[in-house]
Amino acid sequence: MYPDEIKKELASIISMVKVKIEIEKGFGIDTVTFTNTKVSDAIHQISPNSFTEIKSTETPVVAKSIGIQAFMNTKETKIKLLEELRHEMLVCHKCPLSKTRTNLVFGVGNSMADLMFIGEAPGRDEDLQGEPFVGRAGQLLTKIIEAIDMKRSDVYIANVLKCRPPGNRNPLPEEIIICIPYLIKQIEIIQPKVLCALGAFAAQALLNTKAPVGTLRGRFHDYKGVPMMVTFHPAYLLRNPNDKAKVWDDMKKVRDFLKNEFT
Ligand code: SF4
Incomplete structure (x- = not known):
């Protein structure tokens, strides 16, 4: 040569x-x-x-x-690793959801985030825009983030499934099993100080439990050494606004945990 x-x-x-x-x-x-x-x-x-x-x-x-x-730990490296992962996922056809998606919804936010939210799966708006939590539930999540004195751009947001289940049906167990390694990689790259699981699917998938969100919420669980708060999904809150106070209680615990981390 x-x-x-x-x-x-x-x-x-x-x-x-x-x-x-x-x-x-x-x-x-x-x-x-x-x-x-x-x-x-x-x-x-x-x-x-x-x-x-x-x-x-x-x-x-x-x-x-x-x-x-x-x-x-450098921002550049995390961005690079997330980009590598995104490219890998863009061509993912490991489950049938790849056939019905408009866009793969990778995740969005600060690669150096201390707080990472994990939702369930993209909905119609997310599928169209290729970004998680951009519909009505997303607007509510933004308000929740602002309520604990943070900006949406401070945190990282991702879902368990990266492609939309048709008709917004619930994720199937086999879809979660196939797709969750991508989420685990995202968590491992970002290394947040706190995780917040939004709703039953995220909480149960990461904690490997079938316990309902009602009994999991309100306290920190351990996800591979990272404290993980479980709370209701914003889409649930849109249907059940009376439970907003419970989410506020959960988020105050997250805010206080982060405050204590830095004082
Ligand atoms: S949902 Fe996950 S596993 Fe299925 S095609 Fe999309 S990225 Fe791949």
């Missing part, structure tokens, strides 16, 4: 490996295994300060990264 072609190939290998390391590190994996000695040699050549303990042998090579956690 000519030197330019070699350079190009090495650059593409490095970029591939870096993204793999970022994602795996973000998902709690401390070490990354390379089976290709050419790859580890290439990393060592191009970015010698980025890695330690890289050995080029015939057996699988383990490279422990240094400074990757700090790298993972």
